[in-house]
Amino acid sequence: MGIIAQHSTVFYIMALAFGLCVCWGMGANNVANAMGTSVGSGALTVRRALILAAVMEFSGAYLAGGEVAATISKGIIDGRLFEPVPHLLLYGMIGALLAAGIWLTVASMRGWPVSATHSIVGAVCGAGVAALGVDAVNWVMMTEIVVSWCISPVLGGIVALVLTLSIRKLILNTGNPIGQARKWGPLYAFLVGWIVSLVTITAGLKYVDGNHGGVEGHILAIAIGIVLAGIAKVLMNRIHLEESDDRIFHFASVEKLFVPLMVFTGAAMAFAHGSNDVANGIGPMAAAIQIIETRAVSTGSAVTPFMLLLGGIGIAVGVATYGYKVMATIGSKITQLTPTRGYAATVAASIVVVAASGMGLPVSTTHIAVGSVIGVGIARGIGALDMRVIGGIFLSWLITVPVAGVLAAIIFHILRIVFG
Numbered sequence: 001m002g003i004i005a006q007h008s009t010v011f012y013i014m015a016l017a018f019g020l021c022v023c024w025g026m027g028a029n030n031v032a033n034a035m036g037t038s039v040g041s042g043a044l045t046v047r048r049a050l051i052l053a054a055v056m057e058f059s060g061a062y063l064a065g066g067e068v069a070a071t072i073s074k075g076i077i078d079g080r081l082f083e084p085v086p087h088l089l090l091y092g093m094i095g096a097l098l099a100a101g102i103w104l105t106v107a108s109m110r111g112w113p114v115s116a117t118h119s120i121v122g123a124v125c126g127a128g129v130a131a132l133g134v135d136a137v138n139w140v141m142m143t144e145i146v147v148s149w150c151i152s153p154v155l156g157g158i159v160a161l162v163l164t165l166s167i168r169k170l171i172l173n174t175g176n177p178i179g180q181a182r183k184w185g186p187l188y189a190f191l192v193g194w195i196v197s198l199v200t201i202t203a204g205l206k207y208v209d210g211n212h213g214g215v216e217g218h219i220l221a222i223a224i225g226i227v228l229a230g231i232a233k234v235l236m237n238r239i240h241l242e243e244s245d246d247r248i249f250h251f252a253s254v255e256k257l258f259v260p261l262m263v264f265t266g267a268a269m270a271f272a273h274g275s276n277d278v279a280n281g282i283g284p285m286a287a288a289i290q291i292i293e294t295r296a297v298s299t300g301s302a303v304t305p306f307m308l309l310l311g312g313i314g315i316a317v318g319v320a321t322y323g324y325k326v327m328a329t330i331g332s333k334i335t336q337l338t339p340t341r342g343y344a345a346t347v348a349a350s351i352v353v354v355a356a357s358g359m360g361l362p363v364s365t366t367h368i369a370v371g372s373v374i375g376v377g378i379a380r381g382i383g384a385l386d387m388r389v390i391g392g393i394f395l396s397w398l399i400t401v402p403v404a405g406v407l408a409a410i411i412f413h414i415l416r417i418v419f420g
Contacts, residue, residue: 012292015285019311020314021104023280023282024315024321026281026314028322029113052270055316077125077138078137092128092131093284096120099126099408104116108322115364115365117365118149121401125408152364153371154371159351170184177253181236181253185233188232188261190226190228191225239259282307341376344372353368370390
């Protein structure tokens with residue numbers, strides 16, 4: 001107790017600074033998950049994608065990030081074991097933040113698309129084991145998280161494959177692709193608005209402004225989806241195309257009609273990413289600040305609207321400063337994307353990510369985004385995928401958890417030596 005009281009200001013500054021560092025790293029590295037497909041398909045320029053991503057990442061973090069943050073801050077390490085020694089848990093949370101922040105910064109500057117979720121979960125585990133051994137980790141929760149890591153990219157790929165095939169059947173393989181695109185496009189836009197707003201209203205807003213679930217929340221989500229569909233219809237109708245063009249130009253025209261939808265889906269994915277990944281920064285930060293203020297380990301949620309606001313700002317700054325570095329890998333190197341393909345990949349990823357956020361599961365948006373792009377590629381045949389790029393991405397995923405865990409353990413022991 002005395003250690004925390006004696007150095008409370010220093011601990012407070014470290015928790016805030018390292019938490020912001022992680023959020024910056026997520027914005028800098030993982031923005032490719034949200035905007036890579038939009039840029040790769042030609043729907044958005046890099047500059048416009050970065051601006052849109054910054055706004056939507058911040059919104060998702062603030063409005064829908066609380067559920068996952070609670071899991072990160074309280075679910076991975078068994079806090080009850082640290083009740084006699086709260087300062088050790090404090091060292092662990094600060095060490096996990098710094099370790100994840102270092103790894104994300106290095107990866108961002110090198111242009112490696114790594115998983116921020118893997119970074120912080122591996123770091124929290126490493127710090128917990130360094131503090132009190134393997135029993136400090138809630139292995140049941142860890143099992144659920146790891147299973148979600150394995151399942152979520154598969155789900156993303158399946159949803160993307162289904163959406164791609166539906167676009168092919170309902171629009172591209174018809175006698176009038178342009179007319180069918182104008183007909184079905186608003187429905188695809190509705191799907192984006194409905195699913196993202198539904199999870200935000202029913203699960204996310206309770207951390208900001210009370211509970212909005214139930215029938216009222218579902219009706220509001222449907223209304224938002226209808227509004228978005230109406231906007232999409234207006235934008236698509238403003239695009240003038242010649243219905244008499246031959247079939248090749250029909251496909252090019254259909255891709256042009258899907259450009260407004262790609263703007264919506266890119267925004268939705270940025271929102272989804274912010275809602276899930278903000279937890280990687282503010283979860284351990286919230287736990288650390290709670291220990292500093294109470295001098296004890298609490299089992300309740302330490303996440304506050306202010307922390308969600310702070311995390312959202314950190315992500316937005318990371319997007320604006322270094323977001324372009326890793327965008328090209330997902331956007332163009334895995335498989336060739338067009339607006340229709342990019343739409344399918346991005347919507348699939350956003351649906352899986354926001355659903356996971358609503359359940360409090362810290363999934364990897366990198367995994368899901370890559371899985372969704374692969375699903376789109378599979379719809380065109382395995383030959384449409386660059387397996388070397390995919391192999392390199394998988395390798396970066398494998399080394400992230402152990403690297404972050406070892407770094408966190410080292411930092412934990414350094415903090416213990418310095419502060420006692």
